[in-house]
Amino acid sequence: xxxxxxxxxxxxxxxxxxxxxxxxxxxxxxxxxxxxxxxxxxxxxxxxxxxxxxxxxxxxxxxxxxxxxxxxxxxxxxxxxxxxxxxxxxxxxxxxxxxxxxxxxxxxxxxxxxxxxxxxxxxxxxxxxxxxxxxxxxxxxxxxxxxxxxxxxxxxxxxxxxxxxxxxxxxxxxxxxxxxxxxxxxxxxxxxxxxxxxxxxxxxxxxxxxxxxxxxxxxxxxxxxxxxxxxxxxxxxxxxxxxxxxxxxxxxxxxxxxxxxxxxxxxxxxxxxxxxxxxxxxxxxxxxxxxxxxxxxxxxxxxxxxxxxxxxxxxxxxxxxxxxxxxxxxxxxxxxxxxxxxxxxxxxxxxxxxxxxxxxxxxxxxxxxxxxxxxxxxxxxxxxxxxxxxxxxxxxxxxxxxxxxxxxxxxxxxxxxxxxxxxxxxxxxxxxxxxxxxxxxxxxxxxxxxxxxxxxxxxxxxxxxxxxxxxxxxxxxxxxxxxxxxxxxxxxxxxxxxxxxxxxxxxxxxxxxxxxxxxxxxxxxxxxxxxxxxxxxxxxxxxxxxxxxxxxxxxxxxxxxxxxxxxxxxxxxxxxxxxxxxxxxxxxxxxxxxxxxxxxxxxxxxxxxxxxxxxxxxxxxxxxxxxxxxxxxxxxxxxxxxxxxxxxxxxxxxxxxxxxxxxxx
Numbered sequence: 001x002x003x004x005x006x007x008x009x010x011x012x013x014x015x016x017x018x019x020x021x022x023x024x025x026x027x028x029x030x031x032x033x034x035x036x037x038x039x040x041x042x043x044x045x046x047x048x049x050x051x052x053x054x055x056x057x058x059x060x061x062x063x064x065x066x067x068x069x070x071x072x073x074x075x076x077x078x079x080x081x082x083x084x085x086x087x088x089x090x091x092x093x094x095x096x097x098x099x100x101x102x103x104x105x106x107x108x109x110x111x112x113x114x115x116x117x118x119x120x121x122x123x124x125x126x127x128x129x130x131x132x133x134x135x136x137x138x139x140x141x142x143x144x145x146x147x148x149x150x151x152x153x154x155x156x157x158x159x160x161x162x163x164x165x166x167x168x169x170x171x172x173x174x175x176x177x178x179x180x181x182x183x184x185x186x187x188x189x190x191x192x193x194x195x196x197x198x199x200x201x202x203x204x205x206x207x208x209x210x211x212x213x214x215x216x217x218x219x220x221x222x223x224x225x226x227x228x229x230x231x232x233x234x235x236x237x238x239x240x241x242x243x244x245x246x247x248x249x250x251x252x253x254x255x256x257x258x259x260x261x262x263x264x265x266x267x268x269x270x271x272x273x274x275x276x277x278x279x280x281x282x283x284x285x286x287x288x289x290x291x292x293x294x295x296x297x298x299x300x301x302x303x304x305x306x307x308x309x310x311x312x313x314x315x316x317x318x319x320x321x322x323x324x325x326x327x328x329x330x331x332x333x334x335x336x337x338x339x340x341x342x343x344x345x346x347x348x349x350x351x352x353x354x355x356x357x358x359x360x361x362x363x364x365x366x367x368x369x370x371x372x373x374x375x376x377x378x379x380x381x382x383x384x385x386x387x388x389x390x391x392x393x394x395x396x397x398x399x400x401x402x403x404x405x406x407x408x409x410x411x412x413x414x415x416x417x418x419x420x421x422x423x424x425x426x427x428x429x430x431x432x433x434x435x436x437x438x439x440x441x442x443x444x445x446x447x448x449x450x451x452x453x454x455x456x457x458x459x460x461x462x463x464x465x466x467x468x469x470x471x472x473x474x475x476x477x478x479x480x481x482x483x484x485x486x487x488x489x490x491x492x493x494x495x496x497x498x499x500x501x502x503x504x505x506x507x508x509x510x511x512x513x514x515x516x517x518x519x520x521x522x523x524x525x526x527x528x529x530x531x532x533x534x535x536x537x538x539x540x541x542x543x544x545x546x547x548x549x550x551x552x553x554x555x556x557x558x559x560x561x562x563x564x565x566x567x568x569x570x571x572x573x574x575x576x577x578x579x580x581x582x583x584x585x586x587x588x589x590x591x592x593x594x595x596x597x598x599x600x601x602x603x604x605x606x607x608x609x610x611x612x613x614x615x616x617x618x619x620x621x622x623x624x625x626x627x628x629x630x631x632x633x634x635x636x637x638x639x640x641x642x643x644x645x646x647x648x649x650x651x652x653x654x655x656x657x658x659x660x661x662x663x664x665x
Contacts, residue, residue: 045095091107226378300315555642567636
C-alpha cells in the first residue's frame with residue numbers, strides 16, 4: 001500500500017502544496033458542473049442569475065478557511081429555491097417572469113436583508129454549539145420535505161423549459177401542464193427537451209462509454225444548447241410562423257449577464273434593511289435559517305460518510321463558516337448557500353483530497369464571470385430549466401418511495417403526508433404536519449407521553465473504561481437530543497466505551513436507529529466503542545436494519561416434519577445448513593394414508609417428529625428442500641403454521657452459525 005493511501009490529507013499549507021494537482025483538477029471539474037447550476041438556481045429563486053455565482057464564489061473563498069470540512073462544496077442549492085422564491089413573492093416580486101422589473105428589484109433587496117439576518121442566526125447557532133438542534137427533525141419528514149421541494153421545482157421549471165410563462169401554486173401548476181404543453185414555443189421547447197433528455201440519458205452513456213463519464217451532463221447540455229440557441233438566433237428579436245401560429249424569439253430566452261469584462265462589479269446589490277421592519281420578514285428569516293441550516297448539516301454529514309479518508313467535520317464550525325459566507329454573500333447580492341451534496345459528491349468522485357478543491361472551483365467561477373460574462377449570456381434559459389427539472393426529479397425520485405417503504409410502512413405514511421402537506425400549504429406548515437404525524441404514530445404504538453421529549457437513562461459504571469447506559473420507555477426522535485448529549489458526554493468527552501442497553505424500551509424509532517449507527521462511526525473514529533444490546537427483545541416493523549422496533553410478540557413460522565427415523569440425521573443436518581437456528585426432535589409412532597392402505601396395524605410404525613421455528617425465509621427454504629430432495633423418494637408429512645415469539649432475532653440465521661431456542665407464546 002502506498003504512503004499516499006496511508007496518509008490522511010489535511011487542508012493546511014502543506015496539504016495545499018502536496019495535493020495541488022488533485023485539488024486543482026477536481027475543482028475545475030466541479031466548476032463545470034456548478035456554473036450552469038448556479039445560474040439556474042438563482043433564476044428559479046427569483047434572483048438575478050449572477051447572484052448564484054456570487055454565492056458560489058464567496059462560499060468557496062470564505063468557507064475554505066473557516067470550516068474543517070474537507071470534501072464539501074459550498075454554494076446555492078436547489079433545496080432552497082422554494083423558500084427564497086417564496087420570500088421574493090411575499091415582498092411583491094415574481095423573479096424572472098416577464099423580465100426583472102423595479103418591483104422585482106425591491107423584493108430582491110428585501111430578500112437580501114432577510115438573508116443577512118438569517119446568516120447572523122446561523123453564526124450564533126454555531127458559536128453556541130447548537131448544531132445538535134438540527135437532529136430534532138425526524139428523518140422521514142425531512143426526506144418528505146426534500147421530495148416535495150423536488151416536485152415544486154419540477155412544476156415551476158417545466159414551463160420555463162417549454163418557453164411558457166407560468167404563475168401559481170404547485171397544485172395549480174400541476175393541473176395546467178397540458179395547457180403548458182399546448183402553448184409551448186417550439187424552438188425553446190426543442191432546446192429544453194433536448195437538454196432534459198441529455199440530463200437523463202448522459203449518465204447511462206457514461207456507463208457504456210468509459211471515457212465520456214468524465215464529461216458532466218450539465219456541461220454536455222451547454223455544449224448542445226448554446227449552439228441550438230445560436231441557430232435559432234436568440235440574440236436578436238424576431239418572430240417565426242409554424243402551423244399558422246406566430247412565435248416570438250429573442251434575448252428574453254437567454255441568461256441576462258453583464259456585457260463587458262468585469263461587469264460583475266456593476267451587478268453588486270445591497271440589502272434593503274428597512275424590510276426587516278415588517279413582521280412577515282421574520283417568518284422568512286426563520287425559514288432561511290432553519291431549512292438552510294438543516295440541509296447544510298444533513299449534506300455535510302452525508303459527505304463525511306462518503307469521504308474515502310473518513311475525516312469528520314465539526315458541524316458547529318461548519319455552520320459558523322456557512323453563516324459567515326452567507327452574511328458576506330447577502331451583503332453583495334448573493335443567494336443563501338449550504339453544503340451542497342451533488343457537487344460535493346462530484347468533488348469526491350473526481351479525486352479531491354482537501355478543502356482547497358472547493359477553493360479552486362470558486363477561483364475558476366470568479367475568472368469566468370469576471371472575464372467571460374458576455375459568453376455566459378448565450379446560455380438559453382430553457383437549458384438551465386431542464387437541469388433543474390432533472391434536479392427536482394432526483395430529489396423526488398420514485399425509488400425514494402420504495403426505499404422509505406422498505407424501512408417501514410409507518411415511515412411511508414409520514415413521508416407521503418409531509419409531501420402532500422408541503423404541496424398543499426408551505427414548507428413550514430408541511431414539515432410541522434409531518435412531525436405531528438410521527439408523534440401520533442408513536443402514541444398509537446404505545447409510547448408513553450412522559451417519554452416523548454424526555455429520555456429515561458440509567459448510567460452504571462462497568463469498569464474504569466466502560467459504562468453501561470440503560471434506556472427505558474422510549475428512544476424516539478423527539479427525545480433524541482438529550483439522549484445524544486448523554487452519550488456524547490460520557491463517551492466522547494469522558495473517553496468511555498459505552499454499552500447501550502435498549503431492552504427496557506417500548507419503542508426505538510427509525511430516526512434513532514439511524515442516528516445510533518452514525519454515532520457508532522463517531523465512536524470508532526475516536527478509538528472508542530458504542531455497543532448496542534437489547535434490540536433482540538424488540539420486534540422490527542420491517543426488514544430494514546434501521547426500521548422502527550417495538551416491544552411485543554413477533555410472528556414467525558413453525559415447520560413440523562414427520563418422517564422415517566432413518567432420515568433424522570440427514571434432515572437435521574440439512575435444516576441447520578439452510579439457516580435453521582435450532583430444532584426439536586421427538587420419537588413417536590404413527591401411520592399415514594400410505595401405511596393404512598398397505599394394511600398397517602395399530603400401534604403404527606416408529607417415526608421421528610422434527611420441529612423448527614424460523615423466519616418465513618428460512619421455512620420457505622426448508623420446504624423447498626423437502627419438495628425437491630425428500631418427497632419424491634420418501635413418505636414425509638410436513639406442515640407450516642404461524643406462531644408468536646418474544647424475540648424474533650433468536651430465530652433469524654446468524655453469521656457465526658450459533659443458535660438458541662426460546663419459549664413460544
